[in-house]
Amino acid sequence: MRNFDARGASKxxxxxxxxxxxxxxxxxxxPYVPGKAKVDGIANPVKLSSNECVYGASxxxxxxxxxxxxxxxxxxxxxxxxxxxAIAEVYGLDADRIVCGAxxxxxxxxxxxxxxxxxxxxxxxxxxFMVYPxxxxxxxATGIAVPNKNWAADVDGILEAVTADTKLVFIDNPNNPTGAxxxxxxxxxxxxxxxxxxxxxxxxAYAECVTAEDYKAGEEMVxxxxxxxxxxxxxxxxxLAGLRxxxxxxxxxxxxxxxRVRMPFxxxxxxxxxxxxxRD
Ligand SMILES: *Cc1c(COP(=O)(O)O)cnc(C)c1O
Numbered sequence: 001m002r003n004f005d006a007r008g009a010s011k012x013x014x015x016x017x018x019x020x021x022x023x024x025x026x027x028x029x030x031p032y033v034p035g036k037a038k039v040d041g042i043a044n045p046v047k048l049s050s051n052e053c054v055y056g057a058s059x060x061x062x063x064x065x066x067x068x069x070x071x072x073x074x075x076x077x078x079x080x081x082x083x084x085x086a087i088a089e090v091y092g093l094d095a096d097r098i099v100c101g102a103x104x105x106x107x108x109x110x111x112x113x114x115x116x117x118x119x120x121x122x123x124x125x126x127x128x129f130m131v132y133p134x135x136x137x138x139x140x141a142t143g144i145a146v147p148n149k150n151w152a153a154d155v156d157g158i159l160e161a162v163t164a165d166t167k168l169v170f171i172d173n174p175n176n177p178t179g180a181x182x183x184x185x186x187x188x189x190x191x192x193x194x195x196x197x198x199x200x201x202x203x204x205a206y207a208e209c210v211t212a213e214d215y216k217a218g219e220e221m222v223x224x225x226x227x228x229x230x231x232x233x234x235x236x237x238x239x240l241a242g243l244r245x246x247x248x249x250x251x252x253x254x255x256x257x258x259x260r261v262r263m264p265f266x267x268x269x270x271x272x273x274x275x276x277x278x279r280d
Contacts, residue, residue: 025118025140032134051176051206053239057274061240064277068270076269079259083267086276087247093219097249099258100267104205104231104246107258108170109135111229114257115199116141116167123161124170125153127178129203132170141167152180159193169194172203173217174210183214191221191228199254202230208237219249226251234271238278243271 021027035049046052077083080100088095101107108131116122118140124132126145136143142165146157153171162169171190174181182190191200202218218230229250235241245267248258 029137051236057239058278060277061274064273065270075265078264080267083272083275090279099248099255101246102266103244104233105131107231107248110261114261120167121165122168129172129176151178152182155186155190166198168199170201174206184216200228204230205233222249229254234275245271245275
């Protein structure tokens with residue numbers, strides 16, 4: 001029998017308890033709790049809390065999805081070129097300024113991870129989309145939640161909150177969860193008031209749902225500004241939430257950054273043809 005070495009044993013214990021340590025700001029985070037997805041007595045309920053589309057996806061998209069089944073042994077196209085070309089055609093955009101993601105969540109997350117870190121500030125609305133505060137925490141940056149005005153983003157409040165440490169400003173327009181939107185003149189006023197080094201993220205997940213004439217999603221601002229990115233998704237209006245297909249439009253320098261940090265095969269193989277099929 002070996003002599004029991006109390007000091008050695010407690011050292012061992014310390015070592016065990018120490019274990020690998022995540023950043024302290026991540027240890028402070030609460031895991032994401034998704035909205036309720038099951039209801040007793042109702043088969044396949046639609047999750048309105050996540051704005052799942054009650055009408056379902058286009059049969060053509062579903063057909064494209066089904067046809068991709070025989071191809072799933074392959075990796076998807078790494079740069080989503082066919083998908084980007086189709087998006088560019090439909091919206092009259094430059095395919096080289098588009099990047100695709102596993103949902104727009106993927107792109108929103110990568111933006112925060114690329115442009116903010118400890119000591120930096122990220123601004124969003126108090127009742128804004130949840131991904132912004134969660135990912136801001138994940139990188140150890142400080143989130144600044146500006147109170148909403150008439151349920152939409154408050155441009156004056158946001159401009160007042162900007163400091164030398166501000167790196168990103170997020171506007172979900174229309175807003176989730178309030179549903180309110182900012183007219184284009186307000187987005188212009190916001191952009192004009194922001195320093196050039198602050199990245200303005202126009203999250204237009206619901207652009208296809210807006211019919212108001214004073215609304216714009218943001219393409220034209222992207223084309224003339226170096227500090228604006230517009231994010232879009234096939235999850236909501238096109239009802240492909242389960243396939244996780246999103247995209248963004250921005251100046252080439254921002255697209256270049258996103259292409260460096262994104263996973264090489266970030267849009268799944270069945271998702272790539274399903275998006276363009278919605279258009280046919
Ligand atoms: C649903 C939603 C998204 C993200 O959707 P994806 O499925 O990741 O494309 C982004 N922004 C807002 C405001 C949303 O409501």
